[in-house]
Amino acid sequence: MKVHGQCHCGAIEYEADVDPARVTICHCTDCQNLTGTAFRVTVPAAKEAFTLRRGTPKIYLKTTAESGLPRVQAFCDHCGTPIYAAAAHNAQSYGLRVGALAERAELAPRQQKWCRSALPWSMDIAGLPRSDQE
Secondary structure, eight states: EEEEEOOTSHHHHHHHOOGGGGGGEEEOOOHHHHHHOOOOOEEEEEEEGGGEOOOOOEEEEEEEETTEEEEEEOTTTOOEEEEEESSSOOEEEEEEEEEBBTTTTGOOOOEEOOOGGGGGGGGGGGTTTSOOOO
């Protein structure tokens, strides 16, 4: 599936080919901290299937909590939108942040990982009151 993404301010634009069956929710504490929320939704794109169309993401190199391996976190240095994550050395794929993709409604998660770190309330929000806007 061809996807198109951009940051909130439009300084960075990109496109990629992804497999919608590989969308995951990650509940790890790093994803919670880096997003400022309960989890992150990601879809992988092979390095050769990713094209940066405009702008250059700012890179933050973090050490993964569990493995100790360095990972690149790419984001817009104007508006802060997360774009992707990748291995720091010899990356073969990019973990695209689904929220920044135009096709996000078509990319339903198929798996959850790091559930041992999940905030208990995040696993069942179906019963919360809902509104279409604030």
